[in-house]
Amino acid sequence: MSERRKITIDGNEATSSIAFRVSEVASIYPITPSSPMGEFCDEWAAQGRRNIWGQIPDVVEMQSEAGAAGAVHGSLQAGALTTTFTASQGLLLMIPNMYKIAGELTSYTMHVSARTLATHALSIFGDHSDVMSCRQTGFAMLCSNSVQEAHDMALVAHACTLHARIPFMHFFDGFRTSHEVAKIEEMTDDDIRALIDEAKIAEHRDRAMTPDRPVLRGTAQNPDTFFQAREACNGFYNATPQIVQQMMDRLAKQVGRRYRLFDYVGAPDAEHVVILMGSGAEAVDQTVQRLNENHGYNIGAIKVRLYRPFAVEAFIKTLPKTVKSIAVLDRTKEPGAPAEPLHLDVIAALSETAAAGNLPFEMPTVVGGRYGLSSKEFTPAMIKGVYDNLAADQPKNHFTVGIEDDVTGLSLDYDPDFNIESKDIVKAMFYGLGADGTVGANKNSIKIIAGETDNYGQGYFVYDSKKSGAMTVSHLRFGPRPIRSTYLIRKADFVACHLFEFVNKYDILAGAAEGAVFLLNAPYPKDEVWGHLPRETQQQIIDKKLKFYVIDAYTVAREAGMGARINTIMQTCFFAISGVLPRDEAIEKIKSAIKKTYGRKGDEIVQRNYAAVDAALEHMHEIAVPDSVTSTFDRLPIVPDAAPDFTKKVQGVMLAQKGDLLPVSAFPPDGTWPTATTQWEKRNIAVDVPIWDEQFCIQCNKCALVCPHAAIRAKVYEEDQLGGAPSTFRSSDYKTKEFKGLKFTIQLAPEDCTGCKLCVNVCPGKDKSNPKHKAINMTPRLDILEAEAPNYDFFLSIPPIEREKVERIDVKGSQLFEPLFEYSGACTGCGETPYVKLLSQLFGDRLLIGNATGCSSIYGGNLPTTPYCVDSNGRGPTWSNSLFEDAAEFSFGFRLAIDSHKREAERLLAELGPQVGDDLVSAILTADQYGEANIKAQRERVVALAQKLAGINDPRAARLALLADYLVRKSVWALGGDGWAYDIGYGGLDHVLAQDRDFNILVMDTEVYSNTGGQASKATPIGAAAKFASSGKATGKKDLGLMAMNYRHVYVASVAMGAKDLQTVQAFQEADSYPGPSLIIAYSHCIAHGYDLSNGLNQQKLAVDCGIWPLYRYDPRRVDNGVPPLKMDSPTEPKARVSEYMRNETRFRMVEKLDPKRFAALAESAQTFTTQRVSVYEQLAKVTVPSGNGNGKED
C-alpha cells in the first residue's frame, strides 16, 4: 500500500479529492463557496488525472444548478457514478430533482459547502440555512466539521450511498471549512477502494436504464397507489444509520480516524450538554475541554454527524446519563417555527423516547439557540456563554449568541475577553492589499511550515467586499497538534501590515497580544516611520510592548522588478522575525516554493522573486520604540461629520471593521438600505490620478463617459458660480453654441478615483508641441490631494445644468447629466460600470433596476456603502437584486406594477376630471413624455395635480394621490452579466422579451462568469480559456442578439463603448424610448480577460475592427419607414485579424502557450465564425420587411 501523504489544502479540495476519485461524471454549476470543488475536478480531468478505476471523470458545466441536477439525475439513471457540488440558492434549485433522486432510491452523493440563503439580503458566507431547506427531500445528510473530516466524510458518504441506496448530501460550513487551509492526512486510492464495494457498484449499474433491459421510471401515480408506494422506501431509511456507522468503522480500521453517528466529547458525567453540527462543534470541543480542565466545569457536547436519517436510538445512547440540561445550537433561522430544526429533532427524539419509557435518565431541560448566521464568529467566549446559560436556574430559550439583540432581547450575554488559545500555537495576522499577493504568500507559508515540518498549520482568510483596493486579513496558526480553532485570531503573536495607509484607517493592532511582533511596510526611511504613525498606534505599540519592525517593501519590490508584488518580501520578513522556522531554512524553503510555483511558468519570474527574497532582509529594520507617544495626530475619522446619522452610526462602524458590534436595533428589519452612501467612504486607493489641463481640452467629455467610478465629471455653469472657487479650481469657456457664455470644468474626485487610466487613454486632446501631454494626465495623488479635494467639493456645490437645457444628448451632452451611480467597489478599470453610470445619467431620476446576482449586484449592493445615489431633487435609481436567475422576470414585475399603478391613476384621473379640471387631466393623459423637457413638464403637471387632489374630499382622490407619480414615465431595466443572460436566466429573459411591454435589458457581457472567478458561459468566445474550458472553448459564442431579433418586436443593440461611444449613447436612448422590450448587449472588458485594463477601450475597438464584436442596432420602428430594421454600426470589412485581437489577452494567449496547434486551429475557427456571423448581419441589414403589425397587438 502506498504511503499516506500529509497535505495542506482547504476543505473544498479535500472534498473534491475524494469525489473526483469515486465518480465517473460530475455535472456542476459555479456558486460561491462551492465553485472551487467543481473547478478542481475540471482541472484534474484536464490534466488527465484518473479516478480509482483508471478513468478520467467527465466534468460538465451546465446552465444552472437546476440544469446540473437534471443532468445528474439522468446520468444516475443511466448508471454512472455521478456527483455535484453546490451551495445556497444553487442547492435550492436542485431540490426538485433531489426529491426525484431520493424517491427513486438512487445511489448518489452531492457535496455542499453550506451557505446562507438570501433573505433580507444576500450573503455568500456560511450557515446551514441552505442544507436545512433540504432535510425533507429524503436525502441522507452527513456533516463534517473540519478539513480532515470533509475528506473523510466525503468518502463515507460515497461509500454508504452504494449500500443504502439513499442519496447522500455531504455538507460542511462554507468558507470556515471550505476555504480554511489545514494540514490533513490524504487518503490513498487503496484507502478509498477499501470502502467502496464493487458489488454495490454492480448493483447500481444493474439498476441503470438501458434498452437492453428496459424499465420505466417516472410514472404518474394516482390516489389508489401513490401513498402505499411512497411508504415502500421506509426500510431503506431504517437501515441507513447502521450502514453509516459500519462504514465509519471501516474507515477507522483503514485510517485510524474514528467517527460515530453522534460523537460525544467532554466529561462522562456532564450535566450540561450542547448539541450542534458543523465547524462550530470543533470550537465547542476545544472549549469544553478547557472549561472542564481549567475552570471546574462539568460539561459535554454532541457533534451530530448523520443528521438525516436522524438515528434516535443512537442519539439517546450518546447522551451522558447525568445530563440535566441541553442547549441545541442551530446555524440557521426558521422564522415562525416553534424552534429551529435541530432543536425540534432533539426535543422529538427525547420526548418520544421518554413517552415510550425508554429514556435512561430524567427528561432534561432542552433549550435552543441560533449562532453563526452568515459566518458570524462563533468563539470560545460565546460557547462559554451558552454553557453558563445552561447552568442558570431558568436558562434562556430560543436565544441567539454572538450578537446583541436589543430588540427582542434574545441574545445571551458573554464575556468577550474569555480566550482559550494555547501558548504553544503561533498565531499570526496579516493585513494585506488584495493585489499585493499577501494571501497567496500566506497559503504558501502554511504549506512550507505544515508541509515540511511536523507542525500543523491552519489558514483562514477574510476578504473585502470591494473588488478594487481590497483589504485582506489572513489568520494563520501553527502548532504541534491539529488546530481546531474555527474562529478568527483575537490575540496574535505576530501582526503584519502590508499597506501603510491601513494604519491610518483601521485599528490594526487591536488583535496584537502583549509582546507581539509588529511588521509594517512603510514607504519612509526607517528613522521617519515612527513619526508617521497616528497617536493610537504609537500608544498601542508602547502599551503592548511590541517588537516593531519596518521595511519599505514597495521599493524593494520595484528594484527587484516585481512591481507592487510585495508578497515574497513580506513573507521573507515574517519568517525572519517570527521564529517559526530557522531563518536560513525558511529562506531556502521560500525559494524552493517559488521555484515550484513559477518554475514552469518562466525563469525570469523565479529570478526576480529570488532577488526580492534576498533583498528583503537587508531592508528590514527593527525600530527602537520610544517610551512615550510623540505623534500629534489621530487615526482619520472613517466617515466625515457631514454624513447622515445612519451612515455615521451604522455604516461608519462597519467601515471601521467593527460591524460585529452593531446591535439588532441598528438595522432596518426588512433589508431596506439608504442609497447614496459610497460618497461617505473616501477610499484613497489610487497612487496616481488624472488631472485636467483645460488648455488642451476639446471638451468631448469622453473621459467622464468612460470613468468606471464616476470620479471624473463634467459640468457647465454660469460664470457667477465661480465666486468663492478655490484658487486652484480650473475652468474654461464652454465651446458649444447651445451654451454660449457658460463655463466648463472637468473635475477629478481625487479620493474616489482608483487610478485606472482609462480617461487618459481615451483623451484625444493633446498639447500640439508636446503631444504626450494630454488634456488629462496622471499625477501622484498625494501631490494634488490637498488642492483637489476642496476643488471637488466646490465642483459638487455648483448646480448641474437643468436637464432640459441639454439639447443634444450625445457623448458630450450625456456627461452633463449627474451620474447617479458613483464610486462603486468595482475593479479598477471595470468595463461594466461605465454603462451603468451612463444609464444612471440618462434615466436615473426615473429608473428602476432589477439586478441579477453577479459582479453588478456586488458592486451595486454589497455593504457597507452602495453607489446608487440621488440628484439634487432627491430622485435617483431604485435598485434591488432578487436572484441570479430571475432578474428579467423580477424587473418585468416592476413594469407590471408600474403599468398597473399608471392605469389605475389614469382611470381615477379620468373619473375625477371635473374636480381636477379637464385641461390638466387632458394634458396629463395625452402628454408626450419623450425628451427631458416633456418629462419635466409632466412632473410639473403631476405636482399641480397633487395640489388639487389635496383639496378634493373624495376617497378616490386620496387613492390617486398615492399613485400620481406613476403618471410620469418610468424606465425599467434588468441588469446583469452574461452568466445570467446567456445561461441561468435565459429562459426568463427569453420569456419577457416575448412580452409586449416597455421593458429594457442591459447585458454587460464579459464573456465569462466574472464574479465567481472566470467560469465559461455560453457567451465565452471560441478559443478563450476559462474554467471548464481550460484548453480553450471549442464552440462559438451564442448569438443572443440574433435570437432576440427573431421575435421581430424586440429592440436589440450590440454596443462597445470603447469602439463607438456615440452609438452606445444612442442605443441606450433608443431602448428607453422604444415602447416594447429592448435588449442591449454591451461589450465589457474584464480582469478575467487577462491584460492591463487601461488598454480596455483599445481592445474593445480592436474587437469591433476585427469583427468579433459587431456593432448594430435592430429597431422594429424602422420597419414602418420602409427601411431594414437592422442597421450595422461597424464595418463589415474587417480591419484586423481576429487572431490579432486574441493575442492581446491572456485568456486566449494561455491556450497558445498550452497548445500552439490547438490555438492556431481555434483562431482559424474564430476567424471563420466571425466572418460568417458578420456576413449574416450584413445580409440582414439589407432586408426590408413589409410594414404593419405582425404581433397581434392593437396599433
Place this chain on the structure above:
Amino acid sequence: MDLSTQYLGFDLPHPFMPGASPYAYELDTIKQLEDAGASAIVMHSLFEEQIVREEMATMQSLEAPAESFAEALSYFPETDTFRLGPDEYIEHLAKVKQAVSVPVIGSLNGTTLGGWLKYAQLIAEAGADALELNIYQLATDAQISGEQIEKTTVEIVAAVKEKVNLPVAVKLSPFYSSLANFAGHLDSIAVDALVLFNRFYQPDIDVQALEVRRELKLSDPSELLLRLRWLAILSGNEHQYALAVSGGVHSGLDAVKAVMTGADAVQIVSAVLRKGAGELTRIRTETEQWLEDNEYESLQQMKGSMDLSRSPDASAYERANYVQILQSWDGLAD
C-alpha cells in the same frame, strides 16, 4: 549551373534561403520554403525582451486580481502545463528540425548577457545547426559610447561562441561609425558569418492623431544598394567570416549583384512575405538563367568580383556619390 556555396560551414547547393521572418512561425510554411528549394531555414528571432515582458505581464494578469475577493480567488483555469518563457520557440524549433532536411539556423535577440547565453544554449539543445545572433539594438542611451556598444557586442558574441558549439552568424545594423573596424573585431573572435543588415521597425507618424504608428514596411530593391556597398567593403577586407545579404533582394539580378559584392548567402524575406515561398525558386532560377546567359561557369566564379579589392572602380564604394558626379564634370581636378 553550379550555384554551390559555403555558409556557416555548410556546403549548400545554392545561396538562397529565407531570412528570419514570421514565415517560420508555422511548420506548414516552413515546409513550403523547403519545397521551394531553400538551402537552409533561418528561424524567426527569439526575443528575450518579449519573453520577459510576456512572463511578467501574464503573471501580473493572473495573480494581481487573485486572492482578493472571496467569490473569485482566481480568474483563470489552473493548468500545470501552461508555460511562459522560451519553450514555445524551442519546441517549435525542434519540430522544424525534425520536419526539414536542410540546415536550420536559430535566431536570437537577447537583452542581457545571461539571456543571450541561456537562450543560445536552449536553441543549440533543440537541435539548431547554426545560430544567427540578431544584434537588434537601438543605441538610444546618450551615456553609452559607440565603442562601449561594440565592445559589449563582441563580448556577447564571444561568450555565446564559447557556450555553444555551433557556427555563429551575427546580423548587424548599418549604424556603426566604423563598421569595417567592428567587423574586424568580430572576425578576431572567429565569428562564422556576418549578415548585412537587419531592418528596424520604422515607426511612422500619424499627424492628425499625433501618434506614432508602428508598422513593418517590407523592403524594396532600393535598400539593396546600401548592402552592396558594405558587402563590397567587408568582402574586400581581410576576413575569415562568410557574408550574407539580407534586405532588398527581389530578383535574380539583385542576387547577382549581392554575390558579386561578396555575399556567400542570400536571405530573402520581403518577397516571400509578399508573394509566397515560390519567390525563392523564382530568384534562384533567374540567377541561374543570368549566369547562363552571361556565360559564367559557376556562382563561385563571380563571388566577390565586384568587391573593394577587385572592383575596377573601387573608390566608388569609398566616396559619397555626389563627389563622384561632380568629379565627372570636365575641368575639375580631383
